[in-house]
Amino acid sequence: MVYHKIDPRPELGITCIHPKQFEKQIRFLADQGYQFLTLEKLVASKSVNPKALAITFDDGYRDIHKCALPILKKYNAPATVFIITDYIGKENTWDVNLGWLRYEHLNEREIDSLIDEGWEINSHGTSHCSLRGLTEEEIIRELLRSKTMLQERFRQPIRFFAIPFGNVNERIRRLAIKTGYQGIAGFYPVKYFKNPLPPGVILRLAVYRTDSLMSIQQKISDNCMLLKEVLKQNAINFCSNATIMVNSLR
Numbered sequence: 001m002v003y004h005k006i007d008p009r010p011e012l013g014i015t016c017i018h019p020k021q022f023e024k025q026i027r028f029l030a031d032q033g034y035q036f037l038t039l040e041k042l043v044a045s046k047s048v049n050p051k052a053l054a055i056t057f058d059d060g061y062r063d064i065h066k067c068a069l070p071i072l073k074k075y076n077a078p079a080t081v082f083i084i085t086d087y088i089g090k091e092n093t094w095d096v097n098l099g100w101l102r103y104e105h106l107n108e109r110e111i112d113s114l115i116d117e118g119w120e121i122n123s124h125g126t127s128h129c130s131l132r133g134l135t136e137e138e139i140i141r142e143l144l145r146s147k148t149m150l151q152e153r154f155r156q157p158i159r160f161f162a163i164p165f166g167n168v169n170e171r172i173r174r175l176a177i178k179t180g181y182q183g184i185a186g187f188y189p190v191k192y193f194k195n196p197l198p199p200g201v202i203l204r205l206a207v208y209r210t211d212s213l214m215s216i217q218q219k220i221s222d223n224c225m226l227l228k229e230v231l232k233q234n235a236i237n238f239c240s241n242a243t244i245m246v247n248s249l250r
């Protein structure tokens with residue numbers, strides 16, 4: 001699952017979820033018996049667990065530390081955050097300003113604190129630009145600079161790259177693997193669902209303000225069915241680890 005902002009302030013966009021709504025969703029999943037893992041642990045888990053999932057956050061907003069962390073701690077749910085390295089401790093001036101609000105990104109101390117809580121950090125690029133229009137050299141720079149910075153500053157292995165705007169394509173996938181990433185995370189659904197899923201592609205279910213508990217449950221079960229189809233088509237073992245949402249195909 002992928003979230004963006006968990007913040008009580010109202011916003012015109014759909015990526016901001018009120019902490020109370022977020023807690024309801026986490027409680028709902030916990031009540032259904034889901035086990036929360038970090039992305040690396042989910043991808044690495046060899047045993048098939050139909051109830052394993054990973055909560056991830058793109059962009060690395062400060063409200064995650066303030067609002068999401070206390071809730072996730074209650075449910076013993078370490079999460080994974082994808083950080084934009086040029087914006088650590090700064091406002092989200094890279095984003096279109098919907099309404100009047102600017103949102104701050106996590107600062108270094110807060111990122112350290114999330115790591116201390118058992119969270120995993122990964123890269124969301126250096127500047128949150130769309131990689132699609134860039135040259136190969138420019139893409140490699142985005143991939144490598146952010147990875148190196150995070151590894152050196154936070155002394156954590158950076159295994160995954162969440163592509164800004166979720167647009168995974170083959171060229172970017174190949175370059176991410178070439179620059180040492182284990183996987184590249186995009187949003188579900190992508191065109192790859194119609195074909196065998198390439199190695200390294202991780203699909204996530206985005207949760208928006210408009211989602212209800214029922215729609216989340218529906219997304220999970222649809223995802224299960226689609227993954228079954230993918231498995232049938234190509235029988236690539238990777239697929240069993242290819243989604244953060246469901247780690248098994250019942």
Ligand SMILES: [Zn+2]
Nearest residue numbers: 058059164165
């Ligand atoms: Zn983003």
